[in-house]
Amino acid sequence: MAGWNWSKNIEYKARELAHPTSIDELAELVAAASTGKALGTRHSFNRIADSAAGLQISTASLDLSVSVDRETMTATVPGGWTYGEVAACLHAEGVALPNMGSLPHISVAGGTATGTHGSGNTNQILAAAISGIELVTADGSVRSFDRSSPELPALAVGLGAFGIITQVTLEVEPSYLMRQDLYRNTTWGHVLENLDEVLASAYSVNLHCHYGVDEFRTIWQKSRIAVDGSGEPVDVEVPDIAWGAERWDTIAIEGDRLNPATIPGPWHERLPHFTPQGEPSARGDELQTEYFVGRSDAVAALEALRRMGDDIDPHLRGSEIRSVKGDGLWLSPCVGRDCLSIGFTWNKHPEEVEALLPKIEEALRPFAPTPHWGKLFAMERAELLDRFRRLDDFFTLAHALDPAGTFSNEFLQRLSGEQDAAD
Numbered sequence: 001m002a003g004w005n006w007s008k009n010i011e012y013k014a015r016e017l018a019h020p021t022s023i024d025e026l027a028e029l030v031a032a033a034s035t036g037k038a039l040g041t042r043h044s045f046n047r048i049a050d051s052a053a054g055l056q057i058s059t060a061s062l063d064l065s066v067s068v069d070r071e072t073m074t075a076t077v078p079g080g081w082t083y084g085e086v087a088a089c090l091h092a093e094g095v096a097l098p099n100m101g102s103l104p105h106i107s108v109a110g111g112t113a114t115g116t117h118g119s120g121n122t123n124q125i126l127a128a129a130i131s132g133i134e135l136v137t138a139d140g141s142v143r144s145f146d147r148s149s150p151e152l153p154a155l156a157v158g159l160g161a162f163g164i165i166t167q168v169t170l171e172v173e174p175s176y177l178m179r180q181d182l183y184r185n186t187t188w189g190h191v192l193e194n195l196d197e198v199l200a201s202a203y204s205v206n207l208h209c210h211y212g213v214d215e216f217r218t219i220w221q222k223s224r225i226a227v228d229g230s231g232e233p234v235d236v237e238v239p240d241i242a243w244g245a246e247r248w249d250t251i252a253i254e255g256d257r258l259n260p261a262t263i264p265g266p267w268h269e270r271l272p273h274f275t276p277q278g279e280p281s282a283r284g285d286e287l288q289t290e291y292f293v294g295r296s297d298a299v300a301a302l303e304a305l306r307r308m309g310d311d312i313d314p315h316l317r318g319s320e321i322r323s324v325k326g327d328g329l330w331l332s333p334c335v336g337r338d339c340l341s342i343g344f345t346w347n348k349h350p351e352e353v354e355a356l357l358p359k360i361e362e363a364l365r366p367f368a369p370t371p372h373w374g375k376l377f378a379m380e381r382a383e384l385l386d387r388f389r390r391l392d393d394f395f396t397l398a399h400a401l402d403p404a405g406t407f408s409n410e411f412l413q414r415l416s417g418e419q420d421a422a423d
């Protein structure tokens, strides 16, 4: 048995997990398998990485390494490595990623496959940095795609549908320094009146709240900081009070589980909230959901959720609100529009959360919400088809690359309509 996902709300139905150590071994394995599904670091909350009664394949043990091309400012990285591992190598080479998610523990291939994102008005989802993908397709051949390939915008947020990704080429930039500042204890009134200003106030802004209360818990600003001629950070002016919130003048937040505040540090130790050595979030005692709405609907969508505060809050550990720049990737949750992402970290109340999701989706429906592919959601294909105009093109391409459905699973069959046809 392949075991459980990270938060242990999903026991995989797959009967076996393989750890090939070379691309040849991986290719042979895939060519011989009738079903197989890539498994990353198991941080998704639904069955997207499962392979009912089949095989799961981890690429974490493949004999690959990070290589940086300074001419094209790209880095080719093993898809099975975690963002934390990759970021440490890139930083040692003097280059950086434009953004990271809240945790460095997830794999690059798994994170990008589900549209994982960080925050920032100018920051797109992590998959938008992909300029090339190498994957093993169902017949065991190794195929490469780059910016000149019309398939790349489908493959980048690929939901594991096209093959087993071995390497990903990412756009990089020169390494940079950041600092984060935490503002605590303001009100919903202050935040909603100034939402555009708050979200534009730093390179990456993250808001943490509950819905049924007037208080607004925290505003986290992650700012890029300049260095002087000798490489020392240039001091930045940070107000002590902003939008009614007080700046928390502390360095260590929750011991070493969260990256330090106030003091400058390298990009990969400030962009994620969590440190690689700490167990993130609620240490797995949680479920997660996330929806994306257009930025122009941000205030109205949050007001709709506030009206549901009494239903939401009893099951909510915390909600995180972020801003994400739009892109052109076929299944990106931000395809074609700049977004506000609204994440819910739930208490482990699976039945109550399952009952609540359709109600939240109904409240957000006027704002055409899209779901996070790696988290819990209720919406079905008909609604998703309306949001993702290339959804059927995505499955046409998946079928062309994988005619026998080796990489398909229940999650994808539901999305493609295959399961409805079989019912």
Ligand SMILES: Cc1cc2nc3c(=O)[nH]c(=O)nc-3n(C[C@H](O)[C@H](O)[C@H](O)COP(=O)(O)OP(=O)(O)OC[C@H]3O[C@@H](n4cnc5c(N)ncnc54)[C@H](O)[C@@H]3O)c2cc1C
Binding pocket: 006, 037, 038, 039, 040, 041, 042, 043, 044, 045, 048, 049, 059, 079, 080, 101, 102, 103, 106, 107, 108, 109, 110, 111, 112, 113, 114, 115, 116, 117, 118, 159, 160, 161, 163, 164, 165, 166, 280, 281, 282, 288, 372, 374, 375
């Ligand atoms: C505590 C916590 C915090 C989180 N924070 C954020 C956040 O800040 N922002 C955000 O957007 N999301 C966040 N997430 C969600 C998370 O980023 C996604 O669920 C992500 O997909 C997890 O990556 P993984 O490596 O665990 O992938 P898995 O869950 O193992 O797999 C996800 C998908 O990727 C595919 N896949 C994995 N490896 C490969 C491969 N080599 N080739 C092809 N396909 C592959 C799988 O088949 C599957 O379809 C968070 C999750 C947790 C648990």
